Amino acid sequence: MLCATAGDRPPGLEDLDAELRFCTADGLAEAVRGARALLLWDFFSTAVADVWDQAADLEWIHITAAGVDTLLFDELRASEVVVTNARGVFDRPLAEYVLGAVLAHAKDSRTSFDLQRRREWRHRETRGITGATALVVGTGGIGREIARLLRAAGMVVRGAGRRPVADDLDFGEIVDSATLSAHAGWCDHLILAAPLTPATRGLVDAAVLAAMKPDAHLVNIARGPMVDEAALLAALTRGEIGGATLDVFDTEPLPADHPLWDAPNVTITAHMSADVIGWRDVLAAQFAANARRWLAGEPLHNVVDKALGFVPGAAP
Secondary structure, rough: OOOOOOOOOOOOOOOOOOOEEEEHHHHHHHHHHOOOOOOOOOOOOOOOHOOOHHHOOOOOEEOOOOOOOOOOOHHHHHHHOOOOOOOOHHHHHHHHHHHHHHHHHOOOHHHHHHHHHOOOOOOOOOOOOOOOEEEOOOOOHHHHHHHHHHOOOEEEEEEEOOOOOOEOOOOEEEHHHHHHHHOOOHHHHHEOOOOOOOOEEEEEEEHHHOOOOOOOOEOOOOOHHOOOHHHHHHHHHHHOEEEEEEEEOOOOOOOOOOOHHHHOOOOEEEOOOOOOOHHHHHHHHHHHHHHHHOOOOOOOOOEEEOOOOOOOOOOO
């Protein structure tokens, strides 16, 4: 069993009844030879594709992320290798991040911080979120946890996914994400929580941004390429939407000279929306539980449909 890391080793694997090898991306080609299972602890790594010709014995790859877009490539999709992911680990932390972003936008926290730095006392009114509307793109586990938390806070929520649903338990109504521009004008907050697939790449384009309310707020905790960044920058600069909270980008880390850093009403975080204290321990425990199932010949949890790019279940 092989663990590909970025330097740190996952905790709590010592009692697994298997030979464990640890390597970084530079040593993956040698370490993967003869390995039957691979834990991709460094979930941003794209090194598996580079060493695929050395991975003839692989049966199972587990990636410690909900999104598998950085892992999947044509040869892996066509192979018999089973892929599992970290579905479920990040649902609540991501939902909490989204709620925090919605509250910060409604309460105009960015202006408050700026005023505090200038030691300027300025009374003003902000918005409540009770009755505010949110359209969550992505109706899998993450999107559903977001919907439940926002509804508990008094918001009106709809979903956008692959298939329209008239009466969904968590979302009420789910609209077709392929026609997002027809629905983006309904919401105060447009929240992206879907996996990156051919259907979602570039989903939020100039047409969707133009359809949004002039004071609407975009939150992206999914993947950067879901948004046309040039179109977003233009919409923000011209004041055509109210703001954006962005945790993911086309290029990460976001280059220091990227114009989004200085765009009006933008909050930027460093792809950390799911990373709460203790998250690595939870990821390692999830893998260890699945590894015990694999070693015992039992069905694995969180098996990814490699053609779809996510774990089948509720439509994303």
